[in-house]
Amino acid sequence: MARAFLFILDSFGIGGAPDAPAYGDDGSDTFGHIAEFCAAGAGDRKGLRAGPLALPNMSALGLIAIAKLATGRTPAGMPIPERVFGLHGAANEVSHGKDTPSGHWEIAGTPVMFDWGYFPAEGEAFSPELVEAICREAELPGILGNCHASGTEIIARLGEEHIRSGKPICYTSSDSVFQIAAHETHFGLERLLSLCQIVRKLVDPLNIGRVIARPFVGETAATFQRTGNRRDYSVPPPEPTLLDRLTDAGRSVYGVGKIGDIFAHQGISRVLKANGNMALMDATLQAMDEAQDGDLVFSNFVDFDMLFGHRRDVPGYAAALEAFDRRLPEVHRKLRPGDMVLMTADHGCDPTWRGTDHTRERVPIMAFGPGIKSRMIGIRNTYADIGETIAAHLGIPAGPHGRSFL
Ligand SMILES: O=P(O)(O)O[C@H]1O[C@H](CO)[C@@H](O)[C@H]1O
Ligand SMILES: [Mn+2]
Numbered sequence: 001m002a003r004a005f006l007f008i009l010d011s012f013g014i015g016g017a018p019d020a021p022a023y024g025d026d027g028s029d030t031f032g033h034i035a036e037f038c039a040a041g042a043g044d045r046k047g048l049r050a051g052p053l054a055l056p057n058m059s060a061l062g063l064i065a066i067a068k069l070a071t072g073r074t075p076a077g078m079p080i081p082e083r084v085f086g087l088h089g090a091a092n093e094v095s096h097g098k099d100t101p102s103g104h105w106e107i108a109g110t111p112v113m114f115d116w117g118y119f120p121a122e123g124e125a126f127s128p129e130l131v132e133a134i135c136r137e138a139e140l141p142g143i144l145g146n147c148h149a150s151g152t153e154i155i156a157r158l159g160e161e162h163i164r165s166g167k168p169i170c171y172t173s174s175d176s177v178f179q180i181a182a183h184e185t186h187f188g189l190e191r192l193l194s195l196c197q198i199v200r201k202l203v204d205p206l207n208i209g210r211v212i213a214r215p216f217v218g219e220t221a222a223t224f225q226r227t228g229n230r231r232d233y234s235v236p237p238p239e240p241t242l243l244d245r246l247t248d249a250g251r252s253v254y255g256v257g258k259i260g261d262i263f264a265h266q267g268i269s270r271v272l273k274a275n276g277n278m279a280l281m282d283a284t285l286q287a288m289d290e291a292q293d294g295d296l297v298f299s300n301f302v303d304f305d306m307l308f309g310h311r312r313d314v315p316g317y318a319a320a321l322e323a324f325d326r327r328l329p330e331v332h333r334k335l336r337p338g339d340m341v342l343m344t345a346d347h348g349c350d351p352t353w354r355g356t357d358h359t360r361e362r363v364p365i366m367a368f369g370p371g372i373k374s375r376m377i378g379i380r381n382t383y384a385d386i387g388e389t390i391a392a393h394l395g396i397p398a399g400p401h402g403r404s405f406l
C-alpha cells in the first residue's frame, strides 16, 4: 500500500490520439514537436536554454519509448537510454472534451461522457440575455471582450479601457469556459471573485465547465501581468472520483496547485497552493513528507500549459520541462518502501500548433517507486486506468471505469 504521488504535467501530450481529427488536431504532438524544434535549433533562447531537449530522468522512465509507441516516431535529437525503469505507456482520452477538468476527472476514474456547453466561435460569444443578467446582478456598467481570445492578448488590448470604464473583460476559448479578467486593485480582487460566483450560477444551465477569474496588475498595455490569484469555479464531477473514494475510506488527499479547484473541492483533505512549477514542486515535496500510508498527493504543474503551451512558446516549454526533469531526483529521495509516483498529463497544448488552444493527444504514463518493476504497459484505452491503478496500489475497491495496470 504505502503512499501514491500523482503528478500532472499540464498539457504534456505525446501526439497520436486516434480521435484528433474530430478536434481539428490531427498531427499535433506537444512533446514530439518541442523535441523537433529544439533539435533544429528553434528551441534556443539566450539566457534560457539551447540545443536538443534534455530530459535524462524522464527518458530513463520510458518517455522516449512511450513517444515511439504513441506516434511511431522517435523524438528528434534525444538519446535513447540504455535502461528504462518503471512502468511506462500511453493513454487515450475517452472524455468529450480536451479541457483540464475532463482530463483530470478521467485520470481520477471518472470520464466525462456528456457534452459540455460551449460559446459560439463567431460573433458575440455571450448572448445579450446573459450579459444583461450579469450586469444587473453584479451591478456593472457593461462588459468588454465578449469573444474567443488568448488571455494575455486580450488584457493588452482591452486592459486600459477596462481600468477607465470599470467593465470587466469577459472571454472564452475552445474549452467550456467563461473567463473574466479584471485589474486586482482598480476593479478589486474580491469583487472579481464575487462576480465569478454570480456568473457561475448564471452559466450553470448552459453546462459550462468553469468560470475562471483572471486578475492582473500593471498600468499600461506594455506592463499588464496576470497574477497568481487565478481562481477556477468548476462544476463538481458527475460521479464520485478516486478522490472521494479515498477520503470516504478515511485516507487523506493532498491537492497541490489547481487540483482543489479542478475537483470543486470534492474529495480533497488538504490544499497546498503555490505559484509556478518550482514552488509547486517544493509544495509537493512538503506534502510527500506529511503523507501517511494509504494517502494520495495529487499535484498539477500548470506552467507548461498556461505560460508556454497557450502562449505557443517552444523555448519556454522546453526549459520548463528541463527544469521539472532536474527535480525528479529530489522526488526519488523522498520515497519510502511501497510508494509509487505516477506522472502523466491531462491533454496536449502543442506550442507549434495553430491558434492558442489545447490539442487532442495521447498522454504519457510513467510510474516508478522502490517496488515497481520495469514494464511497458502499452496504450491504455482510457485515462481512467491511471486512477484505477492508484486505487489498486492504495488498496481501495475498484471503480466502474478503467482497469489497473499493476
Ligand atoms: O489564454 P488563457 O487566458 O490563458 O486561457 C486558457 O486557459 C483556459 C483555462 O485553462 C483555457 O481554456 C485557455 O483558454
Ligand atoms: Mn490542463
Ligand SMILES: [Mn+2]
Pocket: 100, 305, 306, 310, 349, 358
Ligand atoms: Mn489550458
